[in-house]
Amino acid sequence: MVLLARKDEEGNTQTLYDHLHGAGRLASGFEDEFADISRTAAVLHDVGKVAQQFQTYLLSDDGHRGDVQHARQGAFVVNDFFESKGEIEEIAKEILELAISKHHGGLPDCIDESGNRAFLLGFTESDKSNEKYAYQEIKRGLNGLALDLQSNFRGSAEDIACFLKKIKSLGMSKDSIYFYxxxxxxxxxxxxxxxxxxxxACFETRKQYRPNTVDWQNLISxxxxxxxxxDSSSEINRIRHQINEQCCLAGARETGIYRLSIPTGGGKTLASLNFALHHALKTGKHRIIYVIPYLSITTQTAKTFRDVLGLNADSDVLLEHYSTAGMQRSADVADNASSEFEDAGEHQRKLAAERWDNPIIVTTMVEFLETVMSARGTKLRKFHNMADSVIIFDEIQSLPMNTINLFNEIVSFLSKITNSTILLCSATQPLLEKTKRENLLLSEKPDLIAETESYEDKLRRTRIVASTENKSCDELGQIIYQQARKDGNCLAIVNLKKEAREIFQCLERLDVIMSLS
Known part of the structure; x- marks a missing residue:
């Protein structure tokens, strides 16, 4: 009997053998590190579909999605067949049991409110003998799937051994090791x-998976x-050129965590992009991820990148992923095209945002933190695509104080474990490495540009004079109006939306009065 994994709307079927081995090849091939344990999780994740009750459900068109449970059985196989020889094997087993049993939905809490290891105790003989899992039937059907369990288990243990050796060499605290x-x-x-x-998706579309590739040299050119x-005639532009050249040369550095401190007006955005492109080419990184704290400058940054790299709006080289990304495009499509085209385009955009497989990604700090700290499969799906990347954090001084330790652990893990280079950009660098846990693993010489103080005076274009008088919104509005009439424009920044609204209303009244006089 041929075991099936799925059936599409037209009645075409995919065999379970093809799905398990196809997923195994993908999981192991995404990145070089942890290939064996990723393959093991993939080739076992759907073995619950061996059960006759699932095969009947699939072919009969009766029942509802999720009626027949098929995820936990792969974890039972790991629990039964993965021979424990010590700490390494136990860690590998637990990781596989977690990933396989919860590959639909999201990862669970492993410890309950009382401190008990609630999830990982759910692999008793009583659990395995529950009729809804049909586990004995599934064990008998494993031979026909050619899963090579012992070889995969050995490779999984070797992956964990390498991981433990690496984190112990970093001299981290016990808390950091657990977090890793x-x-x-x-x-x-x-x-x-x-x-x-x-x-x-490849089965449904009848297309072979091909990862996004990029010609970094072409983008550099x-x-x-x-x-x-x-224009390079002004002194400011000559300074920007010098900074840009230094960042270009810094691209030859090894993978690590670096800082880029450039005074406001020094061309930090393009300088950091130049570093990232040259570093990606030199070290073979797969993508560049640009993380920005404010929505107000995210769209502007993405547009700047498209302009300087000569990318049109439909280019799949650059992905914008933040709450307002794609809104204008969706509106344009809705006005000018059929609903079928709109659905296909929107589906493709959402898939790209879920995977992060594009060469250049512009996103927000919120999206970054939600990804790495989420338990949901839809959010975590793109986490592995942060590996082997250049990840740039712009305006890093805006990082909330209560997230510093969390942030330090995450970026250090991405750099030391997944081979990503981290660049922290700011005009005024915060002392992130000075936490009590000392968990930001900066490179030995972390600053891409040393002694930037000489640029500060030359780049300073503003003079701040603190007022000693309290002003009402109406009084401030009058000052702004007079200054705008004198100089042609005036920028005013206030703390509250209410204050901005009152000042705007004051300016409207003054404009009416002036037009009538």
């Missing part, structure tokens, strides 16, 4: 979820051409 283990669970889970869903067209 939690992130490793999410990394393996991410690869499994992405492999499972990608293989299913485009950026160079754009930079050469900029």
């Amino acid at each position: 283990l939690g992130l490793l669970v999410k990394l393996i889970y991410s690869r499994l979820v992405d492999a499972d869903r990608t293989d299913a 485009r950026l160079d051409k754009s930079m050469r067209s900029f």
